[in-house]
Amino acid sequence: MCGVFGAFTQNGGPVLEDVYLGLYALQHRGQESAGVAWVDDNNAIRTQKGNGLVHLALDQEALAKIDTRCAIGHVRYSTAGGSDPRNIQPLTASNSRGSVAVAHNGNITNAEALKQYLENRGAIFHSLTDTEVLLHLMAHQPHKPMIDAFVDSLRRLKGAYSLVMILDGKLVAARDPWGFRPLVIGQRDRIIYVSSETCALDLVGAKALREVAPGEVVVIDKDEIKSIRIPVQTKCHYQCSFEYVYFARPDSILAGRSVYAVRKALGHCLAKRAPCLSANMVTGMPDSGTIASMGFAEGSTLPYEKAIVRNRYVGRTFINPTQRVRELGVRIKLNPIHDLIKDRKIVVIDDSIVRGTTSQRIIAMIRAGGAKEVHVRISSPPVCFPCYYGIDTPSRVELAAARMNIKELEKIIGADSLEYITVDDLVQAIGLPRNELCTACFTGEYMEGETQDELEL
Amino acid sequence: MCGVFGAFTQNGGPVLEDVYLGLYALQHRGQESAGVAWVDDNNAIRTQKGNGLVHLALDQEALAKIDTRCAIGHVRYSTAGGSDPRNIQPLTASNSRGSVAVAHNGNITNAEALKQYLENRGAIFHSLTDTEVLLHLMAHQPHKPMIDAFVDSLRRLKGAYSLVMILDGKLVAARDPWGFRPLVIGQRDRIIYVSSETCALDLVGAKALREVAPGEVVVIDKDEIKSIRIPVQTKCHYQCSFEYVYFARPDSILAGRSVYAVRKALGHCLAKRAPCLSANMVTGMPDSGTIASMGFAEGSTLPYEKAIVRNRYVGRTFINPTQRVRELGVRIKLNPIHDLIKDRKIVVIDDSIVRGTTSQRIIAMIRAGGAKEVHVRISSPPVCFPCYYGIDTPSRVELAAARMNIKELEKIIGADSLEYITVDDLVQAIGLPRNELCTACFTGEYMEGETQDELEL
Amino acid sequence: MCGVFGAFTQNGGPVLEDVYLGLYALQHRGQESAGVAWVDDNNAIRTQKGNGLVHLALDQEALAKIDTRCAIGHVRYSTAGGSDPRNIQPLTASNSRGSVAVAHNGNITNAEALKQYLENRGAIFHSLTDTEVLLHLMAHQPHKPMIDAFVDSLRRLKGAYSLVMILDGKLVAARDPWGFRPLVIGQRDRIIYVSSETCALDLVGAKALREVAPGEVVVIDKDEIKSIRIPVQTKCHYQCSFEYVYFARPDSILAGRSVYAVRKALGHCLAKRAPCLSANMVTGMPDSGTIASMGFAEGSTLPYEKAIVRNRYVGRTFINPTQRVRELGVRIKLNPIHDLIKDRKIVVIDDSIVRGTTSQRIIAMIRAGGAKEVHVRISSPPVCFPCYYGIDTPSRVELAAARMNIKELEKIIGADSLEYITVDDLVQAIGLPRNELCTACFTGEYMEGETQDELEL
Amino acid sequence: MCGVFGAFTQNGGPVLEDVYLGLYALQHRGQESAGVAWVDDNNAIRTQKGNGLVHLALDQEALAKIDTRCAIGHVRYSTAGGSDPRNIQPLTASNSRGSVAVAHNGNITNAEALKQYLENRGAIFHSLTDTEVLLHLMAHQPHKPMIDAFVDSLRRLKGAYSLVMILDGKLVAARDPWGFRPLVIGQRDRIIYVSSETCALDLVGAKALREVAPGEVVVIDKDEIKSIRIPVQTKCHYQCSFEYVYFARPDSILAGRSVYAVRKALGHCLAKRAPCLSANMVTGMPDSGTIASMGFAEGSTLPYEKAIVRNRYVGRTFINPTQRVRELGVRIKLNPIHDLIKDRKIVVIDDSIVRGTTSQRIIAMIRAGGAKEVHVRISSPPVCFPCYYGIDTPSRVELAAARMNIKELEKIIGADSLEYITVDDLVQAIGLPRNELCTACFTGEYMEGETQDELEL
Ligand SMILES: Nc1ncnc2c1ncn2[C@@H]1O[C@H](COP(=O)(O)OP(=O)(O)O)[C@@H](O)[C@H]1O
Ligand SMILES: Nc1ncnc2c1ncn2[C@@H]1O[C@H](COP(=O)(O)OP(=O)(O)O)[C@@H](O)[C@H]1O
Ligand SMILES: Nc1ncnc2c1ncn2[C@@H]1O[C@H](COP(=O)(O)OP(=O)(O)O)[C@@H](O)[C@H]1O
Ligand SMILES: Nc1ncnc2c1ncn2[C@@H]1O[C@H](COP(=O)(O)OP(=O)(O)O)[C@@H](O)[C@H]1O
Ligand code: SF4
Ligand code: SF4
Ligand code: SF4
Ligand code: SF4
Ligand SMILES: [Mg+2]
Ligand SMILES: [Mg+2]
Ligand SMILES: [Mg+2]
Ligand SMILES: [Mg+2]
Incomplete structure (x- = not known):
């Protein structure tokens, strides 16, 4: 990107x-x-x-x-x-x-x-x-x-x-x-x-x-x-659907669609597709899960809290991955608010799971903070295929969702439950015709004509 | 600080x-x-x-x-x-x-x-x-x-x-x-x-x-x-009440009180003290107004939206105040989401108003974005006095709330309405006895014994 | 170079x-x-x-x-x-x-x-x-x-x-x-x-x-x-004769000839070609004139003194050409020893004169230091032509010796007398056959075949 | 200094x-x-x-x-x-x-x-x-x-x-x-x-x-x-005699005496005190021995040559003392001109010997270059005592001349002969009364009154 x-x-x-x-x-x-x-x-x-x-x-x-x-x-x-x-x-x-x-x-x-x-x-x-x-x-x-x-x-x-x-x-x-x-x-x-x-x-x-x-x-x-x-x-267009889910800034308009509105809609979708009635509260992984989690809260009856604080300086500062930093892991970046999660059943929304290691560590940290249950909801379909169009997604063998089914992944990341939306949900939330959108990293349907033509200059 | x-x-x-x-x-x-x-x-x-x-x-x-x-x-x-x-x-x-x-x-x-x-x-x-x-x-x-x-x-x-x-x-x-x-x-x-x-x-x-x-x-x-x-x-303690309102990180606990919880409570207070029934939506000035605005939304019947996006890199990056940057003003830092504010009546929550210039520019920008009404609610009492205890607040003549009454300030910043909480509200939201807290920048009641004693080493 | x-x-x-x-x-x-x-x-x-x-x-x-x-x-x-x-x-x-x-x-x-x-x-x-x-x-x-x-x-x-x-x-x-x-x-x-x-x-x-x-x-x-x-x-070779005169380090051997020995020989030549019997003392422009001046002293009956001190840090340090620095000129780099030059008649040897401005300023400085006469001897022939073979010599119009005859140049630089060696002297001091050496900057005899051939790759 | x-x-x-x-x-x-x-x-x-x-x-x-x-x-x-x-x-x-x-x-x-x-x-x-x-x-x-x-x-x-x-x-x-x-x-x-x-x-x-x-x-x-x-x-003055020998620039005048002239005089002194009739040539250790060696040449019948070239950039550039650099030693800094030293008997003049290691290495290098004999002459008396007046001379145990007599030192540095001038020679060459000069590093006669007085402010 x-x-x-x-x-x-x-x-x-x-x-x-x-x-x-x-x-x-x-x-x-x-x-x-x-x-x-x-x-x-x-x-x-x-x-x-x-x-x-x-x-x-x-x-x-x-x-x-x-x-x-x-x-x-x-x-x-x-x-x-x-x-x-x-x-x-x-x-x-x-x-x-x-x-x-x-x-x-x-x-x-x-x-x-x-x-x-x-x-x-x-x-x-x-x-x-x-x-x-x-x-x-x-x-x-x-x-x-x-x-x-x-x-x-x-x-x-x-x-x-x-x-x-x-x-x-x-x-x-x-x-x-x-x-x-x-x-x-x-x-x-x-x-x-x-x-x-x-x-x-x-x-x-x-x-x-x-x-x-x-x-x-x-x-x-x-x-x-x-x-x-x-x-x-x-034959058709391949506008990147992941721009709406993750890359673009929420205050941008792409192809006439507000990124913020699409993310809200994805949260609503998710609340309908994969509700979590037993939970006490919804929160979003900052920053990428924030807006979808607000949508999820609206679409369900659960209260929304900003329960995970992201260090403002992360991502702009380079922290050397020393032994100690690896040991502290995700704490360097994120901190749950203990008061809010203690003894609660929590839904955490994120935009996607790539390798799964970060999710695993955050869930562990939330549990260590005293949460009774941690349910994970993802505001896009499982990422099963690499992107060849400008995003550095890892190869298939490293993509968590390509290597195992959702139940296995749920277990590996340590969630009490893990659910996704479907590609149809995604297309609908974006509001563009399906044949105008690229969804290759979810579906493997890459653009056609990938072979090299014989062209002489 | x-x-x-x-x-x-x-x-x-x-x-x-x-x-x-x-x-x-x-x-x-x-x-x-x-x-x-x-x-x-x-x-x-x-x-x-x-x-x-x-x-x-x-x-x-x-x-x-x-x-x-x-x-x-x-x-x-x-x-x-x-x-x-x-x-x-x-x-x-x-x-x-x-x-x-x-x-x-x-x-x-x-x-x-x-x-x-x-x-x-x-x-x-x-x-x-x-x-x-x-x-x-x-x-x-x-x-x-x-x-x-x-x-x-x-x-x-x-x-x-x-x-x-x-x-x-x-x-x-x-x-x-x-x-x-x-x-x-x-x-x-x-x-x-x-x-x-x-x-x-x-x-x-x-x-x-x-x-x-x-x-x-x-x-x-x-x-x-x-x-x-x-x-x-x-005789008493002077723990800074402004730490809760603004300085401290929301995931910190001060004197046993969660900063997040206090900010939420301030928002609830504000919704009670100064509701805004005609509005369509509440939003917070990022980041300092975010949590209080969520409290306000909960305490009123209004939906909460993250309608103003703050550039993540602001505050960690130095942008030279060139002619062009001054002209663009607050846009460098903040961008309202047009879809959300167009033709809406909006309540904007912030933690405080110091000189008032920033508020003025943001309100103007929100109006330019198409908002029908902009109501401002502040989750602390008016700041009327300088702080001598480690905060670089400006001298009285520069403090907007020290120079004019609230109605005048409302007009100057261009809000359709402007309201604050009281010192009692603040003390109550924090939950510590009043004589344990410093509120001098709101009340002018500085610690006693300010005079220099004659001490020989 | x-x-x-x-x-x-x-x-x-x-x-x-x-x-x-x-x-x-x-x-x-x-x-x-x-x-x-x-x-x-x-x-x-x-x-x-x-x-x-x-x-x-x-x-x-x-x-x-x-x-x-x-x-x-x-x-x-x-x-x-x-x-x-x-x-x-x-x-x-x-x-x-x-x-x-x-x-x-x-x-x-x-x-x-x-x-x-x-x-x-x-x-x-x-x-x-x-x-x-x-x-x-x-x-x-x-x-x-x-x-x-x-x-x-x-x-x-x-x-x-x-x-x-x-x-x-x-x-x-x-x-x-x-x-x-x-x-x-x-x-x-x-x-x-x-x-x-x-x-x-x-x-x-x-x-x-x-x-x-x-x-x-x-x-x-x-x-x-x-x-x-x-x-x-x-047909022949064009080994740069100026390497011996100026570029190469005195402790190098080029084409079997010691640069030090050639420079000494140039000084001897100069003493024979252009003696200065009335003078009291010989000195060299540091560093390029040093060895030739020792040769000149040996070849004449005059004593050799290191009468001009070059700041050791010049040439490795960048001094900004501010107004003041231009005013001080060559003093920034060189300082004559007053005791030695006071009331004396001096021969100053340098390797070459390019634009002439430096020579002019040094001669003025030596006179200001009390010298009675300043005679300049150059250990190479006049540089009248630009070099196209890797040396950044200025174009002809800027080359002092191309613009005027030696008498005029003598006057412009303010010397009591100015003399050079001949191209034959130079060739002889180097000790290589004339058709093995480039002397183009002295003679204008550039290598042949300068025109562009039509070559297809 | x-x-x-x-x-x-x-x-x-x-x-x-x-x-x-x-x-x-x-x-x-x-x-x-x-x-x-x-x-x-x-x-x-x-x-x-x-x-x-x-x-x-x-x-x-x-x-x-x-x-x-x-x-x-x-x-x-x-x-x-x-x-x-x-x-x-x-x-x-x-x-x-x-x-x-x-x-x-x-x-x-x-x-x-x-x-x-x-x-x-x-x-x-x-x-x-x-x-x-x-x-x-x-x-x-x-x-x-x-x-x-x-x-x-x-x-x-x-x-x-x-x-x-x-x-x-x-x-x-x-x-x-x-x-x-x-x-x-x-x-x-x-x-x-x-x-x-x-x-x-x-x-x-x-x-x-x-x-x-x-x-x-x-x-x-x-x-x-x-x-x-x-x-x-x-009772008397203690103007540092070593300034003339080494520290000061040759173009400076101290106490009315030209540093250049003093160094020349030191060379003449040395030629009288410790001639070397069998030698073919005199040279100076650059830069500190240069002027004295010219004096020595004048005072004896030997020709003077600049036979050792010092890299111009040494002393202004930091070369890391890696394994390889230690191995190359003094070559990094100095290079003898082979033509000049081959099969010759050489007198090398330096201003002083402190630890002796550099002298040792240079003599070895000159011998390796083919010199038949290497005679060392020093244009100051042996340095036997530390200086407490602003020069970082090493403590006595490290001073070569304090640890051994001249014959031993001659052997250690590998010279065919080693000789110094006397303190009287030094004083005379400077031309100031002895009781105006400090010579403590040669004689151990430090200024008096070194003890701490009881002073109350
Ligand atoms: N100024 C901003 N305000 C809010 N969100 C932003 C801003 N800039 C980028 N984003 C969003 O931040 C998300 C990426 O941040 P985050 O999830 O914290 O990092 P990552 O997941 O890459 O570690 C993206 O969804 C992007 O849309
Ligand atoms: N990592 C964080 N996450 C959320 N809020 C933070 C974080 N770090 C600091 N804050 C809060 O940010 C607020 C200040 O930010 P902001 O209002 O954007 O800047 P300012 O008003 O100084 O221009 C404070 O209220 C502080 O509590
Ligand atoms: N280490 C060295 N010792 C002695 N001469 C050197 C050394 N390095 C370069 N030179 C000589 O220095 C001369 C150039 O120096 P100098 O005349 O002071 O500078 P310029 O004339 O370029 O201002 C050249 O003749 C070159 O051979
Ligand atoms: N610009 C200069 N020209 C000639 N000699 C100089 C100059 N600057 C300093 N010196 C002399 O250089 C000597 C020190 O240099 P050198 O012997 O090469 O270094 P060191 O012995 O410290 O390794 C001193 O005697 C000093 O007087
Ligand atoms: S493969 Fe995925 S990330 Fe890449 S362009 Fe298509 S939708 Fe976007
Ligand atoms: S004057 Fe205000 S900011 Fe200063 S310590 Fe007191 S409460 Fe805090
Ligand atoms: S023109 Fe002069 S400087 Fe250039 S290569 Fe020929 S001799 Fe050397
Ligand atoms: S001890 Fe030697 S170096 Fe020190 S001031 Fe005296 S003469 Fe100079
Ligand atoms: Mg993220
Ligand atoms: Mg703020
Ligand atoms: Mg020169
Ligand atoms: Mg030295």
């Missing part, structure tokens, strides 16, 4: 600082590194990049002073390529035709094959990112105008990409034909923005205009906002 | 890493700087200190490797003395008699006079902290055993101090005779801990034993836990 | 630390940045790089712990590309055929044309160095064995290159057919070294075996040291 | 940047840390300090922008107190009477006793420096004017101090009654400077006015330069 943001102004304004602030609002989509790129007075592309959170990686004060008409940015989720600075996006390339910078959310599933093909034609890869494939595809079509080389390159990509780019001094946004990751266009006066989520538009004071459609390329320059189709046919 | 933590072990163990983790749990009490001090093999005191959050200021990995039997730590709230490294606590001093390190939460009200007196006797002050006065008072009694010099020095201090110290290689805790700031003793196996709040004991897996009593000095060494009285008479 | 160093061991040993130390001995060849590359256990190439002096740019302690059989390093002279980390060498590239790292001393004169050609075939350049051209030339011959692609690429290069590379896990050294920059092979037990100068071999305790010949590629692996010819015909 | 520098201006000017530059010129007197202090607009004292060389420890650019009329600075030699930032000078103290900052070159021999005394009166020491004693002595006389408290405090100090201070907003310089360390006053227009050596006056373009006399306090304010006597009687 990553976040992208871009801004273009027709008549000046603090677009680079707005990109900084946009990334700050998208920080939940990636904490590993951050970067920005912008156009300087000579139409050359400049960058600033760094590891860690936005405010550590980038120098707000310096950026605020830079005058540019077009800028983009990226926050990167922790991935294998790790902390190598060459992997920090935006990636850039320039040659006599011009310069390009690209920020990418998603994962190109045929990147390995394309890389092989390009290396056989002399390409030298400098990063370990799948994104770099795009730059080489473009470079290997040197005699076309850049925008044509770009669209032609997209045609060869499989998988998920929501891109924000600087190209020919213009702001270009593109979304793969399946629409896996969100991408939305906003406006404030004469500045046009592109963002992964609407919450970042809110922060910079912009209004959401519309989403970039699956398969659309949007080119923003000083005269107009132009739309181009990527020449790829798809 | 600051946080202090200490640990002493009789038979080894990771006490220095536990102090690090304890500070991490107390991070909400101070983000300006952090420091630790410990005893090395030669009974000398070593320190590590730095600016910013615990994980930036201190090197967990290095600390985890250090073997010591006694260690203390401190997180400091932003104050005037600012980022000068000399002000970072623990402060230390050593001479032929031995070494001492001190971490202090509170504020000594007669520090200036004592400093004058000590300088006239040749003392050189190296920091700008009131805490250093204590070290010089002790040094100026060179012929007494250190613990006697310490207790005799405390006798001369007015105001608030919850101290954790290393003294003669022992762990010493002390709390002023009025009991302003909390201080609690915990235990895990053969390790004794002292902490500002119980939440930090929870994190390190310790059980709370009891509080350090107002006017008590506790000396912990390898043989025993000894208790000494500070020879000062007081 | 840059410095390169490499090491390969057949049976273990601290080769990476030796590369560090070799660079330390070559530090005078470049202070802008430093980098090392080595082969890890999986035959992958790892690097460490940084700006500034070797000890700041690299982490000796970390490198000393790494076990590798093959490593190279580079120190870079300040150039236009500046402090951008992407320009720090060794450059690396890897693909399915294997990995390559390259450290380059020299300058490829047809780099721009080759870059154009390669970009038209899809290459993306990541640095601003001429060196990267080589990597792309190799990558664009993907179906040849790497060593063949390498030699074939060298064939297309014009200009100066002394290269140390890791290629296929082997240590490869190469020197352009003209032999501009030095490159020497050394040995210590079973470790083979390649270095820009012999002084670095001395430091690591190695013996010089022989030079890499102009036009030779040397491939060092665990079985043998193999030699390949670059298939380019040249 | 340390260096101090101060500047006061009556009508503006870049005094703080000049202090920076002065320290840069005095860098050879201390590389461990550097610091500056200055007076701000409110007459408060501000400081900037850091570890390492001046350009790393201090921020020239920031200092250049600060406007102040009075500033001082200090470079510290590596000492036991090590890298603790609290030990970096200038030390400061302030109280209601005013502020003081002090930079100290020398060593107070009764510091321990005074510290004891002061701690018994309540003083808390914050650094491990002997210098801090002075600040407490002043603070313990709170009812006197500061300058009186200062002079009265000096009266109680034994040993060596050359001080530069800010006191009452004035620039104050003081030199102990014995005159151990140099201190000189200079002037440029309306700026008055105080410096350890004249070379720093040269750098800032100032003229030396006169030395601060032993036992003199100089007070510089906007109206005048006032002189006060320290009320201590001494």
